[in-house]
Amino acid sequence: MTSNHTTDGALGVIQSGVATFFGRPQAPATDLGGALCAIAGVPWDEGNAGRNGANMGPRAFRDASSWFFGYDAQRGHDLWSALPTVDAGDVAVIPPNAARTMESIADHVRMIRDQGALPFLVGGNHSLTIGATQGAAATVSRMGYIAIDAHLDTARDVAGERLSSGCPTIRTAELPNVGGANTVVFGVHGWLNPRDQVEMAAELGITWFGMDRIEELGLERALAEAIEIATDGVDGLYVTYDLDSTDAGAFPGTGTPEPGGFTAREALKIARILGQAKPIAIDMVELAPIYDLSGISARLACGIALEMLAGTCEP
Numbered sequence: 001m002t003s004n005h006t007t008d009g010a011l012g013v014i015q016s017g018v019a020t021f022f023g024r025p026q027a028p029a030t031d032l033g034g035a036l037c038a039i040a041g042v043p044w045d046e047g048n049a050g051r052n053g054a055n056m057g058p059r060a061f062r063d064a065s066s067w068f069f070g071y072d073a074q075r076g077h078d079l080w081s082a083l084p085t086v087d088a089g090d091v092a093v094i095p096p097n098a099a100r101t102m103e104s105i106a107d108h109v110r111m112i113r114d115q116g117a118l119p120f121l122v123g124g125n126h127s128l129t130i131g132a133t134q135g136a137a138a139t140v141s142r143m144g145y146i147a148i149d150a151h152l153d154t155a156r157d158v159a160g161e162r163l164s165s166g167c168p169t170i171r172t173a174e175l176p177n178v179g180g181a182n183t184v185v186f187g188v189h190g191w192l193n194p195r196d197q198v199e200m201a202a203e204l205g206i207t208w209f210g211m212d213r214i215e216e217l218g219l220e221r222a223l224a225e226a227i228e229i230a231t232d233g234v235d236g237l238y239v240t241y242d243l244d245s246t247d248a249g250a251f252p253g254t255g256t257p258e259p260g261g262f263t264a265r266e267a268l269k270i271a272r273i274l275g276q277a278k279p280i281a282i283d284m285v286e287l288a289p290i291y292d293l294s295g296i297s298a299r300l301a302c303g304i305a306l307e308m309l310a311g312t313c314e315p
């Protein structure tokens with residue numbers, strides 16, 4: 001397998017061949033060829049409770065990410081040497097059928113985990129997490145869950161639909177080997193968190209950190225507490241990074257932009273710390289490139305992904 005990126009050539013070409021995630025070689029999910037991380041797209045727009053467009057997220061992310069090197073100059077760290085990573089393509093989605101799509105996503109995550117690699121999913125709207133946590137939870141005895149999100153996502157259903165982008169937190173907490181006690185949402189703010197979802201979170205014993213609380217404690221202390229709760233007594237941590245937790249000014253390219261979110265700098269810091277917690281599976285959702293002609297949202301998403309992956313390589 002060869003990478004599309006090279007800095008060896010006289011031209012230092014980083015744009016050649018087919019655009020893949022971070023220019024990594026392609027490999028089918030069925031045979032990763034020994035890679036330790038598999039990035040896959042989930043071009044999924046259905047079940048969305050907000051504005052549409054996240055199905056174009058994986059393509060935009062591939063394009064933007066193909067411009068980045070895997071070298072961290074500040075730490076002298078070569079990410080792709082430490083974490084051989086492949087582009088495993090896009091997970092099969094079936095737009096008319098959310099249930100079958102969730103099964104497909106769950107199968108993908110299990111398949112990657114069974115090969116001893118880290119699944120990293122690029123969405124797609126947040127409902128894809130419902131399938132992904134199902135697949136990941138099946139590979140451990142007890143799983144913790146941390147969501148970086150402006151929204152609780154604890155809606156019992158959205159107009160009767162249980163596989164919606166308003167439901168990933170509750171569907172995951174309902175998994176028998178997850179439960180509310182190890183479920184944490186971090187970064188909640190804005191006026192799209194209705195009373196019934198707050199009450200549901202309390203009923204299920206889900207912990208959430210609002211922005212005011214995070215500010216009060218300080219970002220690093222609050223996140224350390226959040227990770228401690230999510231990982232207490234578990235043998236695997238699932239991380240879902242909803243990009244709408246980022247301030248709308250820094251991240252306009254999303255279906256539900258919320259002013260007052262994390263700054264780009266804070267987002268990168270959160271990502272690094274989450275990576276250090278050694279998750280068993282990661283997803284990054286709600287990049288909807290149509291709302292951001294500048295492409296800066298996709299580029300920030302790339303930075304967040306790189307920080308998370310680099311964090312997993314730290315001792």
Ligand SMILES: [Mn+2]
Pocket residue numbers: 126149151153165242
């Ligand atoms: Mn969400």
